[in-house]
Amino acid sequence: MLSVRRRAVNAVMLSLTGVCTLLAVGTLLFILGYLFVHGGTSLTMNFFTKLPTPVGELGGGMANALLGSAKLLLLATCIGVPIGFLGGVYLAEFGGSSFSFVVRYTTDLLNGVPSIVIGIFAYTLIVLPQGHFSTLSGGLALGVMMIPIAIRSSEDFLRAVPVSLREGAMALGASKAKTIFTVVIPAAKAGLITGIMLNVARVAGETAPLIFTAFGNRYWSTGWEQPTASLPVMIYTYAISPYADWKQQAWSAGFVLLMLVLTINIFARMILSKRGHAAR
Amino acid sequence: MNTRPSGPVSALWQRLRSGDDIAYVITLTSALTILALTALLVFELYKNSAVPRHQFGWSFLVTSTWDPVAGQFGALPFIYGTVVTSTLALFMAIPLGLGAAIFLAELAPSRISNALTFLIELLAAVPSVIFGLLGIFVLVPALIALEPAIRSVLGWTPLFSGPFYGVSMFSAGVVLTVMIIPFIISISREVILAVPAEQRDGALALGATKWETTWDVVIPFARQGIMGSIFLALARSLGETMAVTVVIGNDPAIHASLFAPGYSIAAVIANEFAEATGDLYLGSLIELGLVLFGLTIVINGLARVLVLSTTKKGAS
Numbered sequence: 001m002l003s004v005r006r007r008a009v010n011a012v013m014l015s016l017t018g019v020c021t022l023l024a025v026g027t028l029l030f031i032l033g034y035l036f037v038h039g040g041t042s043l044t045m046n047f048f049t050k051l052p053t054p055v056g057e058l059g060g061g062m063a064n065a066l067l068g069s070a071k072l073l074l075l076a077t078c079i080g081v082p083i084g085f086l087g088g089v090y091l092a093e094f095g096g097s098s099f100s101f102v103v104r105y106t107t108d109l110l111n112g113v114p115s116i117v118i119g120i121f122a123y124t125l126i127v128l129p130q131g132h133f134s135t136l137s138g139g140l141a142l143g144v145m146m147i148p149i150a151i152r153s154s155e156d157f158l159r160a161v162p163v164s165l166r167e168g169a170m171a172l173g174a175s176k177a178k179t180i181f182t183v184v185i186p187a188a189k190a191g192l193i194t195g196i197m198l199n200v201a202r203v204a205g206e207t208a209p210l211i212f213t214a215f216g217n218r219y220w221s222t223g224w225e226q227p228t229a230s231l232p233v234m235i236y237t238y239a240i241s242p243y244a245d246w247k248q249q250a251w252s253a254g255f256v257l258l259m260l261v262l263t264i265n266i267f268a269r270m271i272l273s274k275r276g277h278a279a280r
Numbered sequence: 281m282n283t284r285p286s287g288p289v290s291a292l293w294q295r296l297r298s299g300d301d302i303a304y305v306i307t308l309t310s311a312l313t314i315l316a317l318t319a320l321l322v323f324e325l326y327k328n329s330a331v332p333r334h335q336f337g338w339s340f341l342v343t344s345t346w347d348p349v350a351g352q353f354g355a356l357p358f359i360y361g362t363v364v365t366s367t368l369a370l371f372m373a374i375p376l377g378l379g380a381a382i383f384l385a386e387l388a389p390s391r392i393s394n395a396l397t398f399l400i401e402l403l404a405a406v407p408s409v410i411f412g413l414l415g416i417f418v419l420v421p422a423l424i425a426l427e428p429a430i431r432s433v434l435g436w437t438p439l440f441s442g443p444f445y446g447v448s449m450f451s452a453g454v455v456l457t458v459m460i461i462p463f464i465i466s467i468s469r470e471v472i473l474a475v476p477a478e479q480r481d482g483a484l485a486l487g488a489t490k491w492e493t494t495w496d497v498v499i500p501f502a503r504q505g506i507m508g509s510i511f512l513a514l515a516r517s518l519g520e521t522m523a524v525t526v527v528i529g530n531d532p533a534i535h536a537s538l539f540a541p542g543y544s545i546a547a548v549i550a551n552e553f554a555e556a557t558g559d560l561y562l563g564s565l566i567e568l569g570l571v572l573f574g575l576t577i578v579i580n581g582l583a584r585v586l587v588l589s590t591t592k593k594g595a596s
Contacts, residue, residue, distance in 0.1 A: 002489065010489035014387060020379030021388075024461055025396055028403040031414060086310035094304055103311045106318050112580035113321070113573060114519020116546045120569040123553070124324040133554075144321075147314060177299035205407020208521035208546065212554040232409045236522060239413050247417075254413045258406065265405045269398065 032258070039255030047252055052218050052229075058245055062253055064220050068135070068228035072214060073200055075139025075224070076146055081196055084150020091151065092158035093180050103151075111148035118144050119209030127213060133227035138214025142203045149202065153195030157188040194268045201264035205257060207232035231257050322573070329567035331559045340567060346532040346548075348556075353564035355571060357532040361449060361542035362572075365524065366517040368453030368538065369460055374510060376457070377464030378499075381506075384465065385472035386494050397466060404462035411523035415455045420446040420527060423454070427539075442537040447529035450538040455523045460513035467512065467587065471505030472498060508587030515579040519572060521546040545572045 046061040053060030087107075091100050122141035127133055161184050169179040185192070214228050216237060221228035231253055238250035332340060332353055343354025380400070384393045423430075424446045434440045440450075475498050483493040499506070529541020530551060545568050556562040 002487075006489055006492070010491040013491045013495070014383075017379040017383035017387065020376045021383040021396060023376060024380050024403065024465060025399050027458055027461075028399050028406075031403075031406060031410070034414065034418065035410070083310050083313050086307045087314055089303075090307035090311040094307060099311075103314060106315050108584060109577060109580065110314065110318050110321075112515055112576050114521070114546060114576055116519065116521045116549050117325070117569045117573050118321075120549070120553070120566055121321045121324055124328050124566070125320075128328070144317060147317070151314065175298035175300050177303035180303060201405065205409060207407070207409040207412075208550055211550055215554065232407060232522075235409050235413060236526075239409075239416055240526060250413060254410050258410055261405055261407060262402055265402055269401075 032262075035251065035255045035258055039251035039253070040259075042248060043252045043255060047249070047256070051220070052234075055243060055246075060249070062229070062231065062234055062249065064217065065229040065231045065234040065253070068214065068217070068221055069204065069231040071135055071221075071224075071228065072139050072142055072210070072230055073204060075135070076142035076203055077196070077200060079140060079143025080146025080199070081150050084147045084199075085154045085192070087147075087151040088154025088158060089180065089185075091155040093176070093184070107148045107151050110144075111152075114208075115141075115145060115206050116208040119211065119213055122209065122213045130225075132225075133213060133215035134225050135214055135221060135228040136224045138210045138228065138230065139224075141209035141213050142206060145203050145206065145209070146199050149199045150195070153199070154192060157191035157195060158184060160191065161187045190271060194271050197264050197268045201261045201268070204264075205232055205261050207236050211236075325566055325570040325573060329563045329570055331563040332567050333563075335560065340564070341571070344532075344534055348552075348561050351560055353560070355545070355564075355568055357534050358543050358545040358548050358568060359571065360534050361452075361528065362518055362544040362546070362575075364538070364542065365449050365452040365456055365528065365544060366514055368450070369456035369517050370510065370514060372453065372457040373461050373464055373513060377461045377509075377513075378468055378506065380461075380465045381468035381472055382494055382499075385469045386490070386498065393469075397469060400462050400465050403458075404466070408459065408520060408522045411455055411459055412526040415451065415523055415527040419454060420451055423448075423451055438536050439538050442535070442539055444539040445529070445541070447527050447541055448539050449528060449535075449542040452524045452528040452542070452544070453538070455527055456517045456520060459520060459523060460517050463513045463516060464509050467509035468502070468506045471502040471509070471587070474505070475501045504586045504589050508583045508585075511579050511583030511586060515576045515583060518579065519546055519576050521550050525550050545569075 044061075046059055048061060048066065049063050050059065050061030051064055052062065087103065091103060095103075119141050121144065122137045126137035126140060130137075165183055165187055166179055169183040170176070174182070210230050210233050214230055214233070216233050217227050217229045235250050235253045235257065238246040238253065241247065241250075336343070336353065340353065341355050341359070343352075344356040345352045345354045346357060347353075384397055388396065424444070427444050431440060479497050479501055480493050483497040484490075488496070524544050525547040528544055528547055530543055530547060531541040532543045532548070535542065549565050549568055549572075553562075553565050556565055
């Protein structure tokens, strides 16, 4: 017979685990709701089309920060994805040696480096020698952050392609390179693209490495040499400012950023889970 | 005229035509780039912190004066703030995260578990600047309102003494808790799910309750993997910048009370880097970056070893 005490402990502890889960999920729902109420409801077209206004003048927007973020992410993708993708091809198709182990280990190590330290790296490489903040240095910082995720996700998705496909291509006389680029990569295409989307979403919200690389800009930033505004840094600057109007805009910007990041995440994960079921 | 190469040149030509060697060289170069970048990162941090390293030596790590005007730089208050806030976050996140992981892995039906895990992974995707925003405008006012209640329970300890202004190491710890919980939950859930069913069946057959089975058999079996998830979470919280910067109070001093303001390594870099002038000041901030890098590398390394050893154990 179970003692009353053991039954009670069982019931209490199991319910507590449910409470923990509710707390964690509740936090996400709270964040979504709070940002919608405080940021989403006051979002206007001005936000997307106007430049920031001087202090005290109402009605400004963050058009330059949106464009700045887009430029930074484009540059980061151009730096991080090719290196990461080709590195992933190496690990999945040519790897297997102790050198691959070193590459995987280093990738994990780079992935664990705090984003602010990556910011310092981009600063010492570009800002310090050039003597000024620039879009280029911000894009480099985000690009370096994208590499480890890009390499691991490409490796995983390429490895998920069945060996029989490779064997089929090779049996028809295709070289290894031809097999990889005309059979394996197209077969893994959906996964690879989803991996890139998730990667972009992850760095889109990065603030710390941009503060002293891309810096900030109240106006349009032309070319790659000027400092540029970006959505996350704008949120930070406006949130700690003493002006009510700026704080309000920080909420709107926060809502836009959160929606962007979560939409990409949900979309990407839906594609992945659909593929997962099809494969089984 | 026949320009077709012959002999060894022809062999090389044939190999290049198949493209295998080209593909190998290109992808190998990309893999090497990653090694080179990481090495360059360490080198740049090391090179650019030369001035303070020569001037202060190891005492940089144990001195607590941070005075840019007088040219005195010591990292201790920042190391202290970083370690205290991260420890506090672990203290709160481990029971909550482990509890949720147990619920998701052992109790919830798989459909519900998958849906909830999906939501929790979305929580991990929320940018840290959003947590900062909520930290300033929601958490800090909420903690000020809750202060009397916290004090009445824990006020007798030196950890919750002294005045409370809302921004404090405690507030930073709470924000970090929310940010690292998703990592503990999703990794712990996976290692708990990897525990073989026979382990549970054996305990249940001996008459153990569901909770006893989970706590005395499943969790010990998954212990190393859970420890790994905790170390991963720790590494994340050590390097977390924006959300901490806005709620920690930015005071480079060492206070025993968690209600007192503090400063973290990442926060001081974020706040002072863009305005730092002179090789000594800038170098000191870069050296702080080097310290943070070293800390996270060690913790991450431990985490990987632990997670790997458990997943292997479950598979065998």
